[in-house]
Amino acid sequence: MLRYGKEPALTGRLVKNILLLALGLLMIYPLIWLFFGSFKTNTDLFGSLSLFPKTFVWDAYSKGWRGTGQFTYGTFFLNTLMLVVPTVFFTVVSSAIVAYGFARFQFPLKGALFALMISTLMLPQAVIIIPRYLIFRNLGWLDGYWPFIVPAIFACYPFFIFMLIQFFRGLPRELDESAVMDGCNPVTILFRILLPLCKPALFSAAIFQFIWTWNDFFNSLIFINSVKKYTVSLALRMTIDSTGGTVAWNQIMSMSVLAILPPLLIFFMFQRYFVEGIATTGIKG
Amino acid sequence: MKRTFKGIAGLVICSVMGISLAACGGNSANAPQAQNGSAAGGDSTKPVTLRFSWWGNDTRHQATLKAIDAYTKLHPNVKIEAEYTGFDGFYNKLLTQFAGGTAPDLFQFTYEWDNDMYDFLLDLKQSKSLDTSGYDPSVLKNFANYKDKMIMAPAGATSVSLFYNQAFFQKYGIPENTEWTWDNLMEIGKKVHAQDPNAYLLTADIDVIYKLILQPYVAQMTGKNWINDDYTPAFDNAALTKGLTYLSELYKNGVLEPFGDSSAFVGKMEQNPKWIKGQIGILFDYISAFDKYKQSVPGGQLGVAAYPMAPNAPQSGNPIAAGTGFAVNKTSPNAEEAVKFINWMVNDKDAALILGAQRGIPATSTARKALEDAKQLDSNITKGLDLAAKQKTIAPNVISINADLAQIAKDSLQKLIYQKETPEQAADEILKAYAPKLAALKK
Numbered sequence: 001m002l003r004y005g006k007e008p009a010l011t012g013r014l015v016k017n018i019l020l021l022a023l024g025l026l027m028i029y030p031l032i033w034l035f036f037g038s039f040k041t042n043t044d045l046f047g048s049l050s051l052f053p054k055t056f057v058w059d060a061y062s063k064g065w066r067g068t069g070q071f072t073y074g075t076f077f078l079n080t081l082m083l084v085v086p087t088v089f090f091t092v093v094s095s096a097i098v099a100y101g102f103a104r105f106q107f108p109l110k111g112a113l114f115a116l117m118i119s120t121l122m123l124p125q126a127v128i129i130i131p132r133y134l135i136f137r138n139l140g141w142l143d144g145y146w147p148f149i150v151p152a153i154f155a156c157y158p159f160f161i162f163m164l165i166q167f168f169r170g171l172p173r174e175l176d177e178s179a180v181m182d183g184c185n186p187v188t189i190l191f192r193i194l195l196p197l198c199k200p201a202l203f204s205a206a207i208f209q210f211i212w213t214w215n216d217f218f219n220s221l222i223f224i225n226s227v228k229k230y231t232v233s234l235a236l237r238m239t240i241d242s243t244g245g246t247v248a249w250n251q252i253m254s255m256s257v258l259a260i261l262p263p264l265l266i267f268f269m270f271q272r273y274f275v276e277g278i279a280t281t282g283i284k285g
Numbered sequence: 286m287k288r289t290f291k292g293i294a295g296l297v298i299c300s301v302m303g304i305s306l307a308a309c310g311g312n313s314a315n316a317p318q319a320q321n322g323s324a325a326g327g328d329s330t331k332p333v334t335l336r337f338s339w340w341g342n343d344t345r346h347q348a349t350l351k352a353i354d355a356y357t358k359l360h361p362n363v364k365i366e367a368e369y370t371g372f373d374g375f376y377n378k379l380l381t382q383f384a385g386g387t388a389p390d391l392f393q394f395t396y397e398w399d400n401d402m403y404d405f406l407l408d409l410k411q412s413k414s415l416d417t418s419g420y421d422p423s424v425l426k427n428f429a430n431y432k433d434k435m436i437m438a439p440a441g442a443t444s445v446s447l448f449y450n451q452a453f454f455q456k457y458g459i460p461e462n463t464e465w466t467w468d469n470l471m472e473i474g475k476k477v478h479a480q481d482p483n484a485y486l487l488t489a490d491i492d493v494i495y496k497l498i499l500q501p502y503v504a505q506m507t508g509k510n511w512i513n514d515d516y517t518p519a520f521d522n523a524a525l526t527k528g529l530t531y532l533s534e535l536y537k538n539g540v541l542e543p544f545g546d547s548s549a550f551v552g553k554m555e556q557n558p559k560w561i562k563g564q565i566g567i568l569f570d571y572i573s574a575f576d577k578y579k580q581s582v583p584g585g586q587l588g589v590a591a592y593p594m595a596p597n598a599p600q601s602g603n604p605i606a607a608g609t610g611f612a613v614n615k616t617s618p619n620a621e622e623a624v625k626f627i628n629w630m631v632n633d634k635d636a637a638l639i640l641g642a643q644r645g646i647p648a649t650s651t652a653r654k655a656l657e658d659a660k661q662l663d664s665n666i667t668k669g670l671d672l673a674a675k676q677k678t679i680a681p682n683v684i685s686i687n688a689d690l691a692q693i694a695k696d697s698l699q700k701l702i703y704q705k706e707t708p709e710q711a712a713d714e715i716l717k718a719y720a721p722k723l724a725a726l727k728k
Binding site for chain 2 (some may be wrong): 070226239
């Protein structure tokens with residue numbers, strides 16, 4: 001095993017661990033607060049800073065789940081999955097194919113196309129939202145999940161393409177060459193040789209895309225109209241109204257707790273690959 | 286070379302697959318829209334689907350959904366798709382939908398958007414399905430009509446009210462029947478703050494400062510709106526300076542909660558911890574928000590009083606506003622059916638009982654009477670409206686609530702509050718910035 005310097009003394013380790021623990025607690029405190037907040041009354045939530053509720057409200061979860069009565073959060077979670085799962089899947093597949101093309105092949109205008117792809121990475125969301133809206137309207141895709149899924153099929157997420165290109169470049173070309181000797185064509189090289197080696201990068205892309213799409217509010221707001229097609233992020237905003245009336249914050253918080261569970265679980269489950277992916281995209285073979 | 290070609294071919298195949306998949310989706314998503322179009326005829330038994338969008342909180346959503354149920358039972362050929370959400374983002378989304386030609390058939394609307402959305406809205410006068418006889422003619426003139434078209438069917442009336450914490454008043458010996466003027470507000474506020482440096486008589490966010498303190502204060506001096514109908518400011522430099530001086534005095538004397546503390550709660554003053562703990566006595570807001578403040582104050586001890594008036598003021602600057610209502614998309618193929626539904630919502634007795642006061646006190650006499658007979662009106666809300674109705678007031682005009690003008694004033698107000706500018710400098714700055722903006726708006 002590699003050793004960096006001396007093994008630290010017991011007190012040193014204790015101090016280090018306590019510091020790390022305190023820092024970790026600081027990071028996760030908002031989540032803890034959110035969890036306890038879902039049991040508080042409105043007065044408690046805004047009137048005191050203490051973590052524990054003065055009066056426990058137990059029915060926030062059941063009441064919150066019912067939504068406004070028309071559709072329950074079951075529908076909203078299902079909708080979100082119907083949007084997120086295909087989007088993530090197609091993003092990973094299409095980005096890998098495009099990245100493979102850029103990393104391994106020579107074709108006319110490659111430099112220009114690469115520059116174009118990178119330039120779309122720099123383009124702010126706000127600039128393209130109106131043309132996108134008009135295109136999707138003309139295609140008749142509004143009020144559905146196609147505006148999310150189709151761009152994923154066409155690898156419209158340059159960030160992931162770029163990340164995967166970096167990873168492919170790190171894999172030695174000799175692998176491809178020996179595969180050709182063994183009778184592989186470009187498609188089988190990609191699927192049988194390169195993609196299995198790319199697992200960390202693919203997982204990173206999937207985790208990123210899952211969390212971003214799951215949390216996305218703005219695009220859902222613009223593209224989805226019907227309440228029965230609402231995603232969780234829209235459903236959470238459904239009753240937050242600043243113009244009058246009372247908002248049952250504990251119900252919104254309880255549903256927020258449920259809403260952050262899937263991204264949280266995904267992140268912790270695949271954390272290992274995620275860290276590897278991020279760390280290794282920077283290393284050149 | 287060969288390898289490269291195969292690679293490209295693979296990509297092409299993939300993208301072709303993508304296109305055909307996408308095309309399928311397009312067709313299936315288009316189908317219901319086409320159906321909508323074919324049901325365009327005026328025949329009242331043909332099946333019609335209406336998209337109805339509104340904003341609000343849970344109780345308003347539930348009341349409106351119930352009303353939709355009741356209406357579709359009466360008219361089985363009509364199907365109403367509800368699109369509801371909170372207020373934030375509603376305006377932006379509606380504008381995007383107008384721009385993209387995908388706006389719903391009918392929607393909740395406020396007269397504050399008249400200027401922005403006028404071109405997209407149906408003239409309800411042209412439609413024979415809306416009975417306007419139950420409306421007060423002045424309500425129609427001031428809120429429903431804009432540039433000779435009737436674009437909104439007002440839903441309910443509201444006005445600004447003074448909410449006070451009853452326990453706070455007892456603690457500091459303030460009589461509940463105080464008739465508030467701007468001067469005694471300052472005097473009592475000073476005393477309260479002198480007794481307890483943590484207590485403030487008043488809190489206000491930047492919107493409230495501009496809309497519910499500065500504008501009415503100046504309006505009570507001038508007797509006019511904020512901006513005249515001919516796009517000139519209705520106040521002179523002296524009047525504005527006086528208003529700004531009063532405002533800065535409120536801060537200097539500790540009558541108003543320090544701006545830094547209150548600015549975290551813009552549009553949600555009921556979440557202000559000082560208010561919840563009972564360290565703030567008074568709030569100004571629309572009477573329709575009574576419920577939310579009642580629930581946030583300890584013990585629910587919330588009183589309603591008349592808005593401050595300067596002695597001998599020609600008008601209160603606090604009109605009764607039929608702030609929100611319903612409007613119809615001009616391009617909707619089912620506009621007539623949409624108007625029929627609106628007519629039922631604003632005029633029908635049963636509808637009134639279902640909708641209650643969820644959009645303010647109903648604006649038509651039939652609906653209001655139905656609620657009064659059923660004793661469904663919160664007495665505090667009626668009290669707030671009656672108090673505002675007692676004062677002389679003039680009709681608000683749309684240009685006075687322009688968002689760009691508000692932003693100009695708010696910027697200067699913040700400089701004033703943080704004492705970067707004197708009231709005189711701030712007044713000069715506001716008037717100077719208003720001139721070109723007003724000239725541009727007039728076009």
